[in-house]
Amino acid sequence: MTKTPRERPADKAYETIRDGILKGHWQGGAHLTEQKLVDLIGISRTPIRDALRRLDNEGLVTISRNSGARVARWDKAEIDQIFDLRVLLEGHAAALAADKIDSARLDKMTHLCDQMEDIVKHEKYPSSPHFAKLNDQYHTHILSASGNARLGLMVRQITNMPLVLRTYAHYAPDSLERSMQHHREIVTALGFRDGLWAQSLMQAHIRAGHAALAGS
Amino acid sequence: MTKTPRERPADKAYETIRDGILKGHWQGGAHLTEQKLVDLIGISRTPIRDALRRLDNEGLVTISRNSGARVARWDKAEIDQIFDLRVLLEGHAAALAADKIDSARLDKMTHLCDQMEDIVKHEKYPSSPHFAKLNDQYHTHILSASGNARLGLMVRQITNMPLVLRTYAHYAPDSLERSMQHHREIVTALGFRDGLWAQSLMQAHIRAGHAALAGS
DNA sequence: GCCAATCACATCGTATACAATATAGACGTT
DNA sequence: AACGTCTATATTGTATACGATGTGATTGGC
Numbered sequence: 001m002t003k004t005p006r007e008r009p010a011d012k013a014y015e016t017i018r019d020g021i022l023k024g025h026w027q028g029g030a031h032l033t034e035q036k037l038v039d040l041i042g043i044s045r046t047p048i049r050d051a052l053r054r055l056d057n058e059g060l061v062t063i064s065r066n067s068g069a070r071v072a073r074w075d076k077a078e079i080d081q082i083f084d085l086r087v088l089l090e091g092h093a094a095a096l097a098a099d100k101i102d103s104a105r106l107d108k109m110t111h112l113c114d115q116m117e118d119i120v121k122h123e124k125y126p127s128s129p130h131f132a133k134l135n136d137q138y139h140t141h142i143l144s145a146s147g148n149a150r151l152g153l154m155v156r157q158i159t160n161m162p163l164v165l166r167t168y169a170h171y172a173p174d175s176l177e178r179s180m181q182h183h184r185e186i187v188t189a190l191g192f193r194d195g196l197w198a199q200s201l202m203q204a205h206i207r208a209g210h211a212a213l214a215g216s
Numbered sequence: 217m218t219k220t221p222r223e224r225p226a227d228k229a230y231e232t233i234r235d236g237i238l239k240g241h242w243q244g245g246a247h248l249t250e251q252k253l254v255d256l257i258g259i260s261r262t263p264i265r266d267a268l269r270r271l272d273n274e275g276l277v278t279i280s281r282n283s284g285a286r287v288a289r290w291d292k293a294e295i296d297q298i299f300d301l302r303v304l305l306e307g308h309a310a311a312l313a314a315d316k317i318d319s320a321r322l323d324k325m326t327h328l329c330d331q332m333e334d335i336v337k338h339e340k341y342p343s344s345p346h347f348a349k350l351n352d353q354y355h356t357h358i359l360s361a362s363g364n365a366r367l368g369l370m371v372r373q374i375t376n377m378p379l380v381l382r383t384y385a386h387y388a389p390d391s392l393e394r395s396m397q398h399h400r401e402i403v404t405a406l407g408f409r410d411g412l413w414a415q416s417l418m419q420a421h422i423r424a425g426h427a428a429l430a431g432s
Numbered sequence: 433g434c435c436a437a438t439c440a441c442a443t444c445g446t447a448t449a450c451a452a453t454a455t456a457g458a459c460g461t462t
Numbered sequence: 463a464a465c466g467t468c469t470a471t472a473t474t475g476t477a478t479a480c481g482a483t484g485t486g487a488t489t490g491g492c
Contacts, residue, residue, distance in 0.1 A: 009446065033473070044447045049474090050269070057273045059366075066453055066474055081364045088308050148297045154370055224452095225476065249443070260477045265444090282444055282483055 010047035013037065017051055021060050021071055022162055028073035032061060058160050074161060076214075082158045083210040087203045089155050090139065094186065094202035097145035098195035105145055106191055112138045113183050120176050126168050135168075138183060142190075142202070175212040179205065226263035229253065233267055237276050237287055238378050244289035248277060274376045290377060292430075298374045299426040303419045305371050306355065310402065310418035313361035314411035321361055322407055328354045329399045336392050342384050351384075354399060358406075358418070391428040395421065 017037065020026055037048045052069045055061045061069040116134050119126045136159075143152035168176065182205040189197035233253065236242055253264045268285045271277045277285040332350050335342045352375075359368035384392065398421040405413035 035473075045474090046446055046448090050445090053266070053269050067455090068474065081366055084364060085366060085370070088304060092304050148300060150297055150301060150374060154301070154373075157370075158366060251443075261444090262476050262478090266475090283485095284444065 008047070009041075009043040010050045013041050013043060013048045013051035014054055016041050017048075017055060018060060021055075022160075024162055026071045028071050030071045032069045032071065034068065058157060060160055079161075079213070080210075082161070083206060085158055086155065087206045089151060089158075090142070090206060091199045091203040093143050093146040093148070093151055093155070094190070095195035095199035096147060096151075097142050098190050098193050098198045100147050101145040101190050105141055106187060109138060109141050109183075109187050109190075112141075113180065113187065116183065117180050120180060126176070131168060142186075145190075171212050172215075175208065178208060179212075182208070224263070225257075225259040226266045229257050229259060229264045229267035230270055232257050233264075233271060234276060237271075240378060242287045244287050244378075246287045248285045248287060250284065274373060276376055295377075295429070296426075298377070299422060301374055302371065303422045305367060305374075306358070306422055307415045307419040309359050309362040309364070309367055309371070310406070311411035311415040312363060312367075313358045314406050314409050314414045316363050317361040317406050321357055322403060325354060325357050325399075325403050325406075328357070329396065329403065332399065333396050336396060342392070347384060358402075361406075387428050388431075391424065394424060395428075398424070 017032070026032065032052065034045050034048055034052075038045055041048065052061060052063060056063045056069065060072055062072050063069045112134055116131060116138070119128065119131050119134075123131075139155075139159075140152070143155055146152070171179070182201060186198055186201045186205065189201055233248070242248065248268065250261050250264055250268075254261055257264065268277060268279060272279045272285065276288055278288050279285045328350055332347060332354070335344065335347050335350075339347075355371075355375075356368070359371055362368070387395070398417060402414055402417045402421065405417055
């Protein structure tokens with residue numbers, strides 16, 4: 001007998017609002033009134049407030065005192081700052097991971113590379129969220145292997161951005177191929193236990209992603 | 217007519233609980249029942265839940281589903297991870313700050329150095345929270361000058377730890393003097409707009425603090 | 433005597449009513 | 463006409479009642 005934990009209102013609210021933001025249903029800066037969300041989701045204000053607080057510290061909304069939540073806006077300066085931090089943090093994670101990663105995880109990462117390359121070969125412009133998910137998994141593996149849980153949490157906090165900004169549909173084909181090559185080479189560097197190699201590659205990989213995004 | 221904004225229950229709860237944790241009134245891992253906090257603070261559960269969520273993502277308590285909040289415990293591995301991240305993040309902030317800091321801020325930082333050295337000369341073992349506050353201000357100046365607001369938020373998140381761990385009363389006198397010299401030299405490096413110098417110093421400064429804490 | 437099922441209690445999660453606050457518009461004054 | 467003030471309304475903040483869930487003790491069976 002499978003126990004169905006029966007989704008909780010607070011989670012439902014969280015996911016609904018989060019999806020709405022990530023899919024661009026609300027404009028940046030839009031005022032998310034609690035009452036509107038009540039009508040939309042069909043639960044009471046309490047779990048909605050809870051969800052909004054969570055989204056606030058994830059950076060997807062901004063809560064001001066007595067004035068509610070607004071969808072965060074993502075201007076260029078903000079994005080530059082985030083990529084700057086990603087270079088720093090994920091580069092560091094790669095360096096740490098080289099010392100600690102085991103072969104099982106390396107195999108999984110190789111498999112992820114296979115899958116992503118398949119999609120690239122097939123679709124040319126991989127707009128599918130599936131591709132983004134695989135990419136997330138790849139990066140998450142490195143963060144987990146770093147052994148520093150807080151490091152992973154930090155990166156997760158800053159990599160929450162609207163889907164428009166995370167989709168790879170507008171990548172130039174050669175940018176995508178380079179990105180795939182980076183993934184492969186990072187796995188190789190990690191296999192060699194060469195932390196500095198892995199770190200340099202990861203930094204380059206993220207900077208390349210930043211450039212591809214900015215140039216689109 | 218001075219308007220007194222009349223402290224809000226949510227803030228009162230937040231500050232009370234936070235102070236209690238930082239001052240060690242509760243053991244690490246202690247179960248913070250909402251009802252107990254209601255009796256203690258004298259407000260309803262709603263703002264208390266609010267405060268607990270805030271403290272959760274600051275890392276001071278850990279909330280588990282349907283089982284409430286527990287005071288976070290700070291073992292050695294956790295502290296090592298945090299200092300590792302501080303070296304990374306604050307070092308980076310120092311490097312960025314060198315390019316952007318203005319003379320007004322440099323003057324303020326010099327003044328903070330003066331004040332802290334006064335205390336060190338006077339007290340020998342500066343247990344006062346005043347010293348910790350000055351130190352915080354010093355580090356905050358560099359984070360602000362870095363120009364990356366998220367960087368500052370991240371550091372703030374991980375530097376929330378019980379006062380026991382932030383007090384300088386157990387520093388050896390020579391460790392403290394070295395620390396003061398670091399502060400001075402960082403200001404000098406920033407004045408020279410030498411980011412790498414400032415970064416190296418900041419990294420050394422934080423590692424030294426880690427060693428002084430671990431060796432106490 | 434030991435184990436398991438069950439029940440009672442403590443605690444968290446949610447809903448709703450009420451209070452405090454901010455915002456926008458109308459109105460009067462200058 | 464511009465400005466400030468005042469009031470009506472919308473929105474958030476708080477309190478409290480109720481429901482769901484987890485936990486520990488008690489009891490019944492073996």
